[in-house]
Amino acid sequence: MGIIRRNKKGSDTIVQNSNQWELMNESGQTVRSDIDFTQLVMPKIAQENLQETADEVVPDIDDTKALAPVEDAPKKKVGKPWIKRFDAYIMKKFLGTFLFAILVLLAIVIVFDINEKLDAMLTAPLKETVFKYFLNFLPYFANQFAPLFVFITVIFFTSKLADHSEIIAMMSSGISFKRLMVPYLVSAAIIAAGTLVLALYVIPPANVKRIEYTNRWVKNKRVDFGDNIQLQVKPGVMAYISRYDNTTKRGFRFTMEEFDGNRLVSRITANNVTYDTLGRWKLNEYSIRKFDGLKETLKRGTSIDTMLDVEPRDFLISKNDQEMLTSPELRRYINKQKARGVANLQQFELEYEKRFAMTAAAFILTVIGLSLSSRKVRGGMGVNIGIGLLLSFSYILFMTVTQTFALSGYTSPRLAMWIPNIVYTIIAIFLYHRAAQ
Secondary structure, three states: OEEEEEEOOEEEEEEEEOOEEEEEOOOOOEEEOOOOHHHOOOOEEEEOOEEEEEEEEEOOHHHOOOOOOOOOOOOOOOOOOOOOHHHHHHHHHHHHHHHHHHHHHHHHHHHHHHHHOHHHHHHOOHHHHHHHHHHHHHHHHHHHOHHHHHHHHHHHHHHHHHHOOHHHHHHHOOOOHHHHHHHHHHHHHHHHHHHHHHHHHHHHHHHHHHHHHHHHHHOOOOOOEEEEEEEEEEOOEEEEEEEEEOOOOEEEEEEEEEEEOOEEEEEEEEEEEEEOOOOOEEEEEEEEEEEEOOEEEEEEEEEEEEOOOOOHHHOOOOOOHHHHOOHHHHHHHHHHHHHOOOOOOHHHHHHHHHHHHHHHHHHHHHHHHHHHHOOOOOOOHHHHHHHHHHHHHHHHHHHHHHHHHHHHOOOOHHHHHHHHHHHHHHHHHHHHHHHHO
16 A cells, blocks of 8 residues: 655655555655654654655555445435525515514504594593404504505615615525515515405404494494395395384384295285394284285284394495405305395405405515615615505505496406406516516
């Protein structure tokens, strides 16, 4: 076996022959053979007037068979982290700025809301104002405008990154604009999922308490009375109530007629009806007429209980009723009313579609915000924030206009709620390709 060592003059070789070590030069001539190499310390070799380093161990041809291969110890595979440091940095900035913006804006909203409802809040008990109103109003308000908060958040903190040349540093390190978009969309997905769950299942039950407070202490918008109420109980069965009072759960001059095609089969009339919390209608001073061709049978009585598939909220519709129903309840209510032939359901259908459309808007506005603010501009961060506010208000205005079209019957509620998203999706695609170039 030989050890090749290098110095300034060339290379020497230390060769082992039997039990003796010899130092040989480049031409193969023995230079020294009387050195005790048993105390040799590797990789440093101390020699007179030389500083040498053992670079490589080369086996002789005769010793190759004696050398056994050495197997490396098995190395554990280290998986790549799911979230890289770059992703975590962007997501922390995104979510942190979003929460901060929400808290600041909610604080401002509280001040203005107290100023507007000061007289009512001074009259109402403090406990109800805090726990029944504000505890339910603030999540409702934050959830309503969450996509716009997302947009302003992206504009704000991305402009700050661009001003500090952090975006340029990321691009210079090999991160593409498409890769830069990933943590933004993941953060938007987290916010969108949270707002969707709140809108579908959490906010509506909270709105019941909030609206109950405002109806009692601020302004009562609840509809408790109805006149000349006519509705379809089920196909072929029509009901009529001359007047209904929801405070006493009592109606007057009730009539229900059943038809078989165009032929009248039966008619039930009652002087008054009473509704209980179990969903039962009690007919007082009633009469039941059944018709079979020219034959008619009549039955009278003092009172009788019926199980009509009708609730007071089916014909006493208040302004904010759609906000108090979870999405599954809202869908069932819409289908039920359509089956009865009720036409004025635009508010309920708009509310149902709005909950999904606003969730999708978070992704669209995130792409627009990043595309607009990823470059450093001469005017600084203020220019980007100004553009962001302008686009935010234009989005709200556009959605308000399309809702008006739906209420007027010019378009369907679904199309009305998704038209702004479609238009802004086209804008987002254009700005994305422009920023990626």
